Amino acid sequence: MKALDERSRCATLEECDDGYRLTSRIPRDATLGSRMRAKELRRIIGRMIRHAKPLSLVANEHEVSAVFDGSEPEANIKRLLSDLNRRVDEFRRERLHPRVVDELLEISSRERRRWIKDGRLPISGSASFRRGKQDIHFPLHPPDRIARLAQAPDIIAEWRERDRVGTRDIDLRSSQVSG
Incomplete structure (x- = not known):
């Protein structure tokens, strides 16, 4: 050949x-x-x-x-x-769909939503689809930045630890308030 x-x-x-x-x-x-x-x-x-x-x-x-x-x-x-x-x-x-981000970063959808909300996870736009009469909107993510995060699992581990410690602090304060 x-x-x-x-x-x-x-x-x-x-x-x-x-x-x-x-x-x-x-x-x-x-x-x-x-x-x-x-x-x-x-x-x-x-x-x-x-x-x-x-x-x-x-x-x-x-x-x-x-x-x-x-x-x-x-x-x-x-x-x-x-x-x-x-x-x-x-x-x-092409920008990445949330499920692809979950797969690449090996994170849960709950973690992804939390990290988007507090600005840790980058967003590059949004898309939507229609379910019945309801429009469902979801974020899209930049492939280059998500690829860099996927190559740095220590960052994801650090974010998880920060969330774990933050959640424990919230639990302690809520028990003190009610207590």
């Missing part, structure tokens, strides 16, 4: 017996190690490749691979490769 495009950041394009094989890896720096984000990125990549009508498409936990007919113009396949790179780059910058 001869590599046709060495410049791609997230995929390779090679000639094979059936035509062209495009293999798109699920980059860890795009998913930040989140299983939820990896699943979403696999879905996005798979949809883009399916839209190009490959002969076959196979996805696993780490990559999506497709074979395209040899009569398909190489320029079309390279355009798909370029589009995949662009979309993965966009995905890297």
Whole structure:
């Protein structure tokens, strides 16, 4: 097999017996190690490749691979490769949903809400969805800052300790008031 495009950041394009094989890896720096984000990125990549009508498409936990007919113009396949790179780059910058933040930081939703409220956890916007007649709003988080927090578990441990000590102080004061 001869590599046709060495410049791609997230995929390779090679000639094979059936035509062209495009293999798109699920980059860890795009998913930040989140299983939820990896699943979403696999879905996005798979949809883009399916839209190009490959002969076959196979996805696993780490990559999506497709074979395209040899009569398909190489320029079309390279355009798909370029589009995949662009979309993965966009995905890297997408703000994070609260559940992804919970997964990445290994925190509870209660901790996340408390840390947002007191300003410890960064927010970069909000989104909403409609449930019946009610609009549900939730915060979105900057991926770069959450990734740095995920790499510093000592900060999370310190926050938890601060909350534990703070809660104990509140409990002592409330017993003194009622007592």
